[in-house]
Amino acid sequence: MGAVSALSYKGHRYPVEVISHCVGLYFRFPLSFREVEELMLERGIVVSYETIRRWCAKFGQAYANALRRRQPRPGDKWHLDEVFIKINGRLRYLWRAVDQDGMLLDIPVQNRRDTAAAKRFFRRLLKNTGAVPRVIVTDKLRSYGAAHREVMPSVEHRQSKYLNNGAENSHQPTRQRERAMKGFRSMGGAQRFLSTFSGISPHFRPRRHLIPTSDYRTEMTIRFAIWEQITGAAGLPTAP
Structure with missing residues (x-):
């Protein structure tokens, strides 16, 4: 191209x-x-x-x-994770998905980390990647289990805080930038920056x-x- x-x-x-x-x-x-x-x-x-x-x-x-x-097509094993992120003094949630090779699949910012938010994350992942994984790996947040049963019931779901280092480690560059920028001022601004940053930095x-x-x-x-x-x-x- x-x-x-x-x-x-x-x-x-x-x-x-x-x-x-x-x-x-x-x-x-x-x-x-x-x-x-x-x-x-x-x-x-x-x-x-x-x-x-x-x-x-x-x-x-x-x-x-x-x-x-x-980028190549994503691998068939996806690691999903979510962390707190402070935006204009309020706690929000940064969701992230990477494949087994560390390639970032998506990074949405949401107000909550409940089942509805997990479902939106799953549906957005499927739509944006145009692929269905063989396995998803998450921590033990209950919302993942509920979203998995409704959105990806045919996909194997492994829940363990020890198996998800790939997704957890991928948050580090974002945390580094968050500190350098002294936080984000709005959800829209955070989403715009992270969408660009996650495409260029890797x-x-x-x-x-x-x-x-x-x-x-x-x-x-x-x-x-x-x-x-x-x-x-x-x-x-x-x-x-």
Whole structure:
């Protein structure tokens, strides 16, 4: 697939290389918009943090969607989990599903973690992935059992707090960003950020602990090339 053809950079006075690099930095690392602004200034590129914020809002989700379209089909074993998340001082719930290889399947934010919320999560998973797993693994929250019986009765359901490390560990990058951002201000804002972040950040996070250094570098070179392709960038310009 080529660049994000549905988007137009027309009217932007900065080249696509700068725009895509700023968006990539923000969603790849735990940086603020002001910190991205400072990194660009170090390279001789003067751009305000407010402009970077607008770029992330306009292009981030499209980049994330383009990367998701390149992902392989999900595996047949899904790990599901939910954690508390504080939004504007109130506790909400962040649900997450990953397959056995750690690929993120979905990450909705909901008000509750009751049976109705679990059912919505299950139905959304089936719709968004277009697949049905062989096995789902969850903790012992009762809502999972009730939702499983109604939405996925033919799927094997394993409930154990010890079998679900894959989903629990996948929350760590989100927690890191949540701390860096000093929390989220609204559910809509949290969902928009996490939807984009979860599409971009994993692209730059191959499972480094599982591969030799030389293979890791080769893999990252490939991923950088894919990023340039889907954003339409050709490489960050050097400072004058």
